[in-house]
Amino acid sequence: MAHVVARRTVPLADPYLLPMAALLTAVGLTEIYRLGPTTAALRQGIWVVIGVAVFAGTLLWLRHDYRVLERYKYIFGVTAIGLLFLPLLPGIKDPVNGANLWIRLGPLQFQPGELGKLALIVFLAAYLREKREVLAQGRLKDWGPLLVVWGMAMLVLFATNDLGSALLYYGIFLALLYIATARLSFVAAALGLFLVGAYAVGRATPHVQERITDWLTPWSSHKVPCFFSVHPALRQECASYQLVQSLYGIAHGGWIGTGLGRGIVTTAAGTQIVPDQNTDFIYSAIAQELGLVGAAALLLLYMAFVVRGFQIALAASDGFSKLLAAGLSFSFALQTFVIVGGILRVIPLTGITLPFVSYGGSSVVSNFFLVAGLMLISNRANRESTA
């Protein structure tokens, strides 16, 4: 269905993006079904249907010229900030594992940050397209907006307790800033600011600090205070339990894996070894069951998707399209890096979703938005070059 709509509305769009997205979604659905419970797979299936509808709707709505979005950039900016801080509102906030990333509306659990991320990219693309010449001159007064974004990122980090989200949003900002201004010094300065700020905020928030300790020394040789027990425990049996057991699982997979459905994800009693494996830790289950061969293939698929995205950015003729396509593609790569890198102990672990694969409605919907956006840009670029 998505394909039919795509053929009609954006006939000249990149032909690879949608199949790749579909393949990733299929891998995710399969693994979610395998990890169970069946209701999770069913829900995810419904979300995929909604995602496809959103995809089709976006294409139909913006098939003539998506660049109208540029006009509403401040609306997007405000929306982005609103969505990022939504999980802090009392009444709908729903902290998970100490991080404020979720809201709950009745039976619905939602991560507004996923959509906020897209709104932020639209805003940044529009804003930077307009201000890029001014910024590139590097006058001190133009650093204002940069400092504002930095402050927002710090605030997000402080408020949500989630280093991963802050890293993701700020990383997108840095990438777009670099594309717009071509000034690596800006990026370096901004990165330095982020590190200093993150260090300070990290010191002030025990949750972030704990995550960093878990990353550096997941195995403790002596007992340390444990947040869920009155008794001290070894860190690998407490705070870093998920990380460590997930690594054991990945290692158990070896080169060729255990085979789909044959990995060890539950204890003999039937409880999950790594809780909530179908969201944040789905990569670990895939790496165990499909082995290095399957995991590397999956990551190469992400890489191919990202490279196609950047090719669209290169092919686009106007600055807004280029920035938008690059922002969407880079956010996709960075999000994959933050979650999988966290699982693999490359960086501190934070709970965000693996695009298209993880269980979660907000993630699926926002990723279909992302594909729709890239295809719209691609269609326009190709139409202009053939015209």
Next chain:
Amino acid sequence: MNTQLRHLAVFASILIAVLIGATTYWQSWAGGELANRQGNAIQAIAQLQIDRGTIYAANGTRLAWSVPHKKGGLTTYSRRYTTNGAFAQVVTGLDSSLTDYLTGTNTNLTNSFTQEIDRLGGTTVHGDNVKLTLRPSTQTLAERLLAGRCGAVVALNPQTGAVYALASSPTFNPNLLLQPHGGAKIGKIKGTCGSGFAEGDRATQGLYPPGSTFKLVTASAALDSGAFTPSSGFYDPGYCVEYGTKVLNASSPDGGGSEVFGNITLAQGLEHSINSVFCKIGIQLGAGKILSYAKRYGFYAPPPLDTPANTRSPSGLYHHGRLFNPTDPTTQVDPGRLGFGQEHMLVTPLQMALVASTIAERGREPRPYLVQKVTAPDGSVVSSTAPSTIGHPISAKTAGELNQMMQSVVTGGTAAGVGFPSSLNVAGKTGTAELGLNQPIYDSWFTCFAPANNPQVAIAVIVEKQYQGFGASFAAPIAKAILENLLHS
């Protein structure tokens, strides 16, 4: 703008390439190290998914096996043990020490490839099966004879080292180990010796004062060093003078005070287990000489066996519960008391059985073993134990002389009243270890081999803390029953 876009595309690709690299690291280099970590829940389950091999007795009786459980799509296996408590300590010990065989991980390159393919195909890994040298009728008999008391029996073939029986009492139902709180239940088992410690294997782990069985080691040193012959003359006044004080002979089993034998030979000294003779030998040889012969027999190191290393104790002098290896035996050890098996000498029944085996084998000490054969699930032989030798602690001549003297113990000495049939042609040595208690409660020892002219069986028996527990009264009858079981079957 396009230059920056290309840079960023390369950077994004590098980010994902880093992830591929990190995955490779965890799934290849780090894998083995992680698999062996404590608390690896995945490996714990993986072990449950392996169909561990069966442990069989020499006659094919199943001693330990795996039972499958199907739950969801997952087949796990749990362990079952024979409820015959006679095998409890030795089989649970082997189940852990032989785990590489039982889980089939002890493989070469060819079948590790097959295993990887099997794993991909979802085939259950079947471990190798193990056949032991233990004979159920002998093992069960030993346990029955020990029942209600604390003690141990070791019986082996001195020619090959194949262990026929390795019994320890009190014992327990090993299936309890797999049940919740089962370990605590086993911990509460009390023998008549006070602390039960049923889980410990007394045959290989238990440390006992050897009493007069140690005279075999002293006599080995005396004869093998050439300082004495079996006909060397002694005068026994009923005591031995050490450091100016009298050390009395043991009191007679018939009651009354310590025995006095007068003019006798070394051979008669062993036959009647006369302390003063061995006290004098000890003083003359020096403690260092006796200890060096003890070490030749394998004291001061855990004897080799297929059971876990932590269930095998080294024999030797002990001081405050720790093995004490004197740097200067002449000043640190009382040689007279050492000569007749006191002076904090502690031995395991297995070690004493090896001393008897060495004398039986004309000075060659066999390497004891429990695993006869390991076979793969398809029936092919993975490994099979070839009899081998630990060493040659004493000369054939010394062994021959000791053999004669031990025969006299049975025909006319301390074990004459046990009633060994002359057809068995038994050579043995009693031991009655004083425990320093105010009552005549002793550890009763007997070690022997038979037939003396062509030994087929060597035995060590200990029965702990018996009232008037002379070696001939409690341990020797058990040895007799075991010999009859093994030689008449």
